[in-house]
Amino acid sequence: MNLGERVRDLTRLAFQLGNNWMTLAGAALTTSSAFVLIWFWFMEITSPRQIHPYAGILLFLILPALFLIGLVLIPVGILRLRRKRRLAGEPALPLQAVDFKQPGVRRLLTVVGILTFINVSIMGTAGMKGVEYMDSNRFCGLTCHTVMSPEYTAFMDSPHSRVGCAQCHIGHGAPALVKAKISGTRQLFAVAFGTYSRPIPSPVEHLRPARETCEQCHWPQKFTDDKLIVRTKYAEDEANTPSTTVLLLKIGGHTPNGTTGIHGRHLDAMERISYVSTDRRRQDIPKVTYRDDQGQLVEYVTEDYKKLSKEKLAEAITRKMDCVDCHNRPTHAFELPDRAVDKAISKGRMSAELPFLKKKAVELLKLDYPDQKTAAAKIPVDLAEYYRTAYPEIYKHKRAQVDTAGEVVKAIYLRNVFPEMKLMWGTHPNNIGHEEAVGCFRCHDGSHTAADGRSIASDCSTCHTILAQDEKDPKVLKDLGMK
Numbered sequence: 001m002n003l004g005e006r007v008r009d010l011t012r013l014a015f016q017l018g019n020n021w022m023t024l025a026g027a028a029l030t031t032s033s034a035f036v037l038i039w040f041w042f043m044e045i046t047s048p049r050q051i052h053p054y055a056g057i058l059l060f061l062i063l064p065a066l067f068l069i070g071l072v073l074i075p076v077g078i079l080r081l082r083r084k085r086r087l088a089g090e091p092a093l094p095l096q097a098v099d100f101k102q103p104g105v106r107r108l109l110t111v112v113g114i115l116t117f118i119n120v121s122i123m124g125t126a127g128m129k130g131v132e133y134m135d136s137n138r139f140c141g142l143t144c145h146t147v148m149s150p151e152y153t154a155f156m157d158s159p160h161s162r163v164g165c166a167q168c169h170i171g172h173g174a175p176a177l178v179k180a181k182i183s184g185t186r187q188l189f190a191v192a193f194g195t196y197s198r199p200i201p202s203p204v205e206h207l208r209p210a211r212e213t214c215e216q217c218h219w220p221q222k223f224t225d226d227k228l229i230v231r232t233k234y235a236e237d238e239a240n241t242p243s244t245t246v247l248l249l250k251i252g253g254h255t256p257n258g259t260t261g262i263h264g265r266h267l268d269a270m271e272r273i274s275y276v277s278t279d280r281r282r283q284d285i286p287k288v289t290y291r292d293d294q295g296q297l298v299e300y301v302t303e304d305y306k307k308l309s310k311e312k313l314a315e316a317i318t319r320k321m322d323c324v325d326c327h328n329r330p331t332h333a334f335e336l337p338d339r340a341v342d343k344a345i346s347k348g349r350m351s352a353e354l355p356f357l358k359k360k361a362v363e364l365l366k367l368d369y370p371d372q373k374t375a376a377a378k379i380p381v382d383l384a385e386y387y388r389t390a391y392p393e394i395y396k397h398k399r400a401q402v403d404t405a406g407e408v409v410k411a412i413y414l415r416n417v418f419p420e421m422k423l424m425w426g427t428h429p430n431n432i433g434h435e436e437a438v439g440c441f442r443c444h445d446g447s448h449t450a451a452d453g454r455s456i457a458s459d460c461s462t463c464h465t466i467l468a469q470d471e472k473d474p475k476v477l478k479d480l481g482m483k
Ligand code: HEC
Pocket: 137, 140, 141, 148, 151, 152, 155, 160, 163, 164, 165, 166, 167, 168, 169, 200, 201, 202, 203, 204, 207, 324, 327, 328, 329, 330, 331, 332, 428
């Protein structure tokens, strides 16, 4: 048989089998999506540009799906055609049974084999890229723009902005990945139909254990010594009077003589502390179980715990303490207006020379705005208007400072408040410290007592040495050469 005949054989067979709309549509769909996919992968290698997250959905999820649908349509079309002809009593299609004696069959099988190999390679690559893409920060943070915008914004502005979302949120291994993809699909529907909760609830119980995440980069053995904290606050008076607090925080850790301080006492090779909380945000902790140095279990409970009803107790959550019980906001840290404004002034981002700046800024930040757009438009204008009417001289001579302050206050709002997601000031309290939220005092408040009368340490020197408190010009900073 010469080449011409072989090709004719093959095409005749293909023509007979493909003579139905479904198979044709399938072939067209598969071929065209394969070309677009391959072209796109080529572009991805050769061009350094980032893919827009929505284009990503098309390229990584929809195109491969079309490719697969096309592949399925091809044989389904042939089967339907076969059935139709059988019912109509027409002569059967070729390849009723795989008959190697029939002309062209072997060749057709070879071609189908080669095509299948190519298809499997394309599907494999597409699948791998799809998973990779769905784990990327841009997909997690930007695709469902409004939904994830608070967490993404805070993340980008945190020490962890180079750590992947998936590194903290999705567990190791195939089961965790499948679980994440299933819940991810459900979430996509929730986004499409607008049924997601606002704000998104905190997912501590679904996070990877801290051993697998935090401790990969921060070894507990590395913590030792103390940490110096210098914090300046500004009063709500005309002069924005500053006062500075200096603390030596006993962050502690592992020493040759055992464990000490904040990191050492809660976390150890052995399980140290577990607790019972009665609310989902883990702010009410009526019972704490502690394994002391002798290995004895001590139960600290509050008066409230003894009064809890059976139903309440059944709903309560018991959790082993780990990093995220204190560092619940390692990357999605939302500030409160007071501290955010203090920080902006002390870092010199806006000028303390503007009278009543602290008071006015906090006031504007705390107003109710329907959405971010309105706040962004109103805050700078209102601040400028305040100085224009109350301090016309200052407005005239320090116009640039007023404008800068307006922009900084606006940025603080946009960074921390998302009315569209009902994420307002204080929606997600930060458990480090005890000034802005209950934090450490959830347990260290002096009211958690054991049967033998001991209570969880709560005097002020347990966690820090206060070197200066609310002083105008702390001497200690001069001694340290910091002023
Ligand atoms: C360093 C680890 C870490 C990284 C990286 C990280 N998260 Fe989180 N995320 C957390 C922790 C811890 C919580 C739970 C806080 C809690 O339960 O109080 C959380 C909570 C959330 C929540 C629930 C709402 C909330 O604010 O509590 C969302 C949504 C979220 N993260 C999305 C993301 C997205 C999107 C990214 C990537 C852009 C990301 N996370 C990256 C640690 C991380």
